[in-house]
Amino acid sequence: MADPSSYRPKPGQIPDSPGVYKFRDEHRRVIYVGKAKSLRQRLANYFQPITSLHPRTATMVTTAASVEWTVVSTEVEALQLEYSWIKEYDPRFNVKYRDDKSYPYLAVTMNEEFPRVQVLRGHKKKGVRYFGPYAHAWAIRETVDLMLRVFPVRTCSAGVFRNAASAGRPCLLGYIGKCSAPCVGRVTPEEHRELAEEFSDFMAGRTGTYIRRLEKQMMLAAEDMEYEKAARLRDDIEALRRAMEKSAVVLADATDADLIALAEDELEAAVQIFHVRGGRVRGQRGWVTDKVEAVDTAGLVEHAIQQLYGEESGDAVPKEVLVPALPEDTGAVTAWLSGRRGSNVSLRIPQRGDKKDLMETVARNAQQALVLHKTKRASDLTTRSRALEEIAEALDLDSAPLRIECFDISHLQGDDVVASMVVFEDGLPRKSEYRRFQIKGRVGDTQVWHGEGQDDVRSMHEVISRRFRRYLLEKEKTGEWDPEGVVEDPDEAGRPKRFAYPPQLVVVDGGQPQVAAARRALDELGISDIAVCGLAKRLEEVWLPGDDDPVVLPRSSEGLYLLQRVRDTAHDFAIRYQRSKRAKRIRTSPLDAVPGLGDTRKQALIKHFGSVKRLRQATIEQICEVPGMGRKTAEAVVVALAQAAPAAPAVNTATGEIMEDDGGGTA
Numbered sequence: 001m002a003d004p005s006s007y008r009p010k011p012g013q014i015p016d017s018p019g020v021y022k023f024r025d026e027h028r029r030v031i032y033v034g035k036a037k038s039l040r041q042r043l044a045n046y047f048q049p050i051t052s053l054h055p056r057t058a059t060m061v062t063t064a065a066s067v068e069w070t071v072v073s074t075e076v077e078a079l080q081l082e083y084s085w086i087k088e089y090d091p092r093f094n095v096k097y098r099d100d101k102s103y104p105y106l107a108v109t110m111n112e113e114f115p116r117v118q119v120l121r122g123h124k125k126k127g128v129r130y131f132g133p134y135a136h137a138w139a140i141r142e143t144v145d146l147m148l149r150v151f152p153v154r155t156c157s158a159g160v161f162r163n164a165a166s167a168g169r170p171c172l173l174g175y176i177g178k179c180s181a182p183c184v185g186r187v188t189p190e191e192h193r194e195l196a197e198e199f200s201d202f203m204a205g206r207t208g209t210y211i212r213r214l215e216k217q218m219m220l221a222a223e224d225m226e227y228e229k230a231a232r233l234r235d236d237i238e239a240l241r242r243a244m245e246k247s248a249v250v251l252a253d254a255t256d257a258d259l260i261a262l263a264e265d266e267l268e269a270a271v272q273i274f275h276v277r278g279g280r281v282r283g284q285r286g287w288v289t290d291k292v293e294a295v296d297t298a299g300l301v302e303h304a305i306q307q308l309y310g311e312e313s314g315d316a317v318p319k320e321v322l323v324p325a326l327p328e329d330t331g332a333v334t335a336w337l338s339g340r341r342g343s344n345v346s347l348r349i350p351q352r353g354d355k356k357d358l359m360e361t362v363a364r365n366a367q368q369a370l371v372l373h374k375t376k377r378a379s380d381l382t383t384r385s386r387a388l389e390e391i392a393e394a395l396d397l398d399s400a401p402l403r404i405e406c407f408d409i410s411h412l413q414g415d416d417v418v419a420s421m422v423v424f425e426d427g428l429p430r431k432s433e434y435r436r437f438q439i440k441g442r443v444g445d446t447q448v449w450h451g452e453g454q455d456d457v458r459s460m461h462e463v464i465s466r467r468f469r470r471y472l473l474e475k476e477k478t479g480e481w482d483p484e485g486v487v488e489d490p491d492e493a494g495r496p497k498r499f500a501y502p503p504q505l506v507v508v509d510g511g512q513p514q515v516a517a518a519r520r521a522l523d524e525l526g527i528s529d530i531a532v533c534g535l536a537k538r539l540e541e542v543w544l545p546g547d548d549d550p551v552v553l554p555r556s557s558e559g560l561y562l563l564q565r566v567r568d569t570a571h572d573f574a575i576r577y578q579r580s581k582r583a584k585r586i587r588t589s590p591l592d593a594v595p596g597l598g599d600t601r602k603q604a605l606i607k608h609f610g611s612v613k614r615l616r617q618a619t620i621e622q623i624c625e626v627p628g629m630g631r632k633t634a635e636a637v638v639v640a641l642a643q644a645a646p647a648a649p650a651v652n653t654a655t656g657e658i659m660e661d662d663g664g665g666t667a
Helices: 037-049 055-063 075-087 137-147 158-167 189-203 210-221 227-245 297-309 330-341 353-394 458-476 513-522 558-586 600-607 612-616 621-624 631-643
Strands: 019-024 030-036 065-073 105-108 119-120 129-131 256-263 268-277 280-290 320-322 346-348 403-412 415-425 435-438 505-509 531-536 541-543
Touching: 019 075, 030 037, 030 055, 030 075, 030 435, 037 055, 037 065, 037 612, 075 297, 075 330, 105 189, 105 346, 119 137, 137 189, 189 210, 210 227, 227 558, 256 297, 256 353, 268 297, 268 353, 280 297, 280 353, 297 330, 330 346, 353 558, 403 458, 403 558, 415 458, 435 458, 435 558, 458 505, 458 513, 505 513, 505 558, 513 531, 531 558, 600 612, 612 631, 621 631
Parallel strands: 256 320, 320 346, 403 505, 505 531
Antiparallel strands: 019 030, 019 065, 105 119, 105 129, 256 268, 268 280, 403 415, 415 435, 531 541
C-alpha cells in the first residue's frame, strides 16, 4: 500500500481551474477518474490524513501511486471527458452501473433499403430507430402483430426476403395482408419507407394523427356506401387502440420524459428508469452497482445520467429528465444533455402532481430491485469470499487471490495442440480476459523441445512463458521497468491491455510435472511474486512447486469448489478451441492451394469427378471440360494435387477393412 504523501503534488502545482483527474496504481493502470470545478480544491481533499477519509476513498488513495490531471475550459467539457475516460479505462474505483438483464428493444432498421421491424438486444446500431426497452420480448411481438394490420412493414430476415424475391412469391404475411410484400414489388422502396416512417411515428407517441385520419377515412367510406372498406378501417382503428392500451397513459399533455429513481444502502445501489413517450410508459430498465467510491445520491444520479445518455443523441434524449436529487453541477449536466439532444432539456425534481406520483412508483421498483438483487447475491458473496480465504490459507498466500488465471493443454493424440487461459476475478469469471494459444513448440527464438509427439509439460512451459513474456513487455511499455522512469506515450498508459494485469495465483490443470514446468517458466522470466498451484483430476489434489506431497482440501471446501470450477472452465475452453481447430483442418482440401479457385468451382470439380482421388487421376484436358475451368486454372489444379500427399485411407473400425475413396468428397 502506497503512502499518499509520496506522490502528493507540490503546493501551487495544481491549477485552480476546471478539469479531470486520474489516479494510477503502481502498474500505471488508471484506477479512478473524477472531475472538478477547481482541481486544486478537489485534489486537496484526497491528501488529508487517512483517518479522516471515507474508508473507500482511503482504500483508493493508498492503492494509487500517482495522480495526474487535464485542464479544460468549461464544466461541460469536464463532464464529457470524465465520461469518455471512465468508458475507456474502466477504473476499478469508479461507480459503474451494470444492467441486471439484457433488455429487448423494438427496432426499425431505417438504414436498409427496405426497413425491417424486429426485436433487438445489445448495443444500438447507427441508422436504426429503437423503441423501448421492454420487459419481455413477447410484449413487443404482440404490439407489432396488432400494428402490422395498419402499417404492413417487412419483418422477415434477409434470407427469407431474398428467397421470396427470387421465387417471385411473398411469404404468408404478404398473403394475409400483414406485409406490403416489397420483396415481389407490390410497393416501391419509397412507399415501403413511408410505411416504416409512419410505424415509427406511431411508436414514438404521435398516435392521435393516425387515429383521426383513419376515423375520417372510415366515415367517408361509409358515406360512399363502401361498407367493406369502412369495416376494415374500423378494425384497423381498434387494433391501434389495443396496441395503445398495452401502455397506459400516466402523464397528461403527451409528455416525453425519463424518470430516474434510486434505492441504496451502504454497499450497493439500484437505479430504475421509466421511459415515458407521449404520456405513456414505453420502456423500463434497471441497473445495480457496487458503491466502490464514496458517493452520495446526487453523485449516483449523475453517474446514471452519464451512462444512460452518453451514447445517445437527438430524440433519444427526452425533453425532461426527472430525478430524486440534482447533481452537484446541475448547470453543466443540463447543458451537456441539451447538447446531446440538440435542444433544451429540463433536469429537475418533481414536486407535485402526476409526475411526483409516478416517481414514487419508480422508486418502489428500485427498492424491490435492490432487495431482489441482495437476496440473490448475499449467499454468493459470502461463499466467494470464504472460498478465496480458504485458498489463501491452504496455499499460504499473503492475501486472498483476487485474480486467478488457469491454464490447460488440449490435443487429440498429439495433433492440433492448443492451450487455454481463463481468468477469474473476485471468484467470478471475466470472459473478456479469456485467451487461446496455439502451441508452436518454441518460445520466442529458442527451440524448447523437439520430436513429433506432443508433451503436456513442455506445452505448459511454453504457454506460461508466452503469457508472462507479454506481461513483461506491457510493463516495459508503461515505463515500469524503464531505468529513466520515462513513459514514451503517456496517453497509451492506463488502458486495459490483453496481458497487462498480473494474477495473484496461476492454476494449471495437472499435477507435479505441470506445476514444476509453470514455476520454471516464471523463474526463467524473473517473476517471483506470483503463486502457482496445480489441480490434478484423479483425486482433486492441489500441488505446489517443490512439494512431494499434495495439499488435500476437504471435499466440502468452498476453496476446492472454486478451484474445480476454474480448472473445469479452462478445460472446456481448451476443448472447444481444439475441436474447432481440428474441424477446420479436416475441412481443408488440396484445392485450397490453387490461386483464384473459389468455392463454386471447387464444388463443380468434385461434382464432376466424384472425389478428390478421381480428380487427381484426371488430365488437364479432362479438367478443362468442367464448366468455368480454363487451361491455366486446370494446370494449377494438377500441380496442387501432385504436390499434396494423398489422404490416408479410411478404416472401418468394426471390421478393420480399408475403405477405398471412390465415393464423393468435399472440397
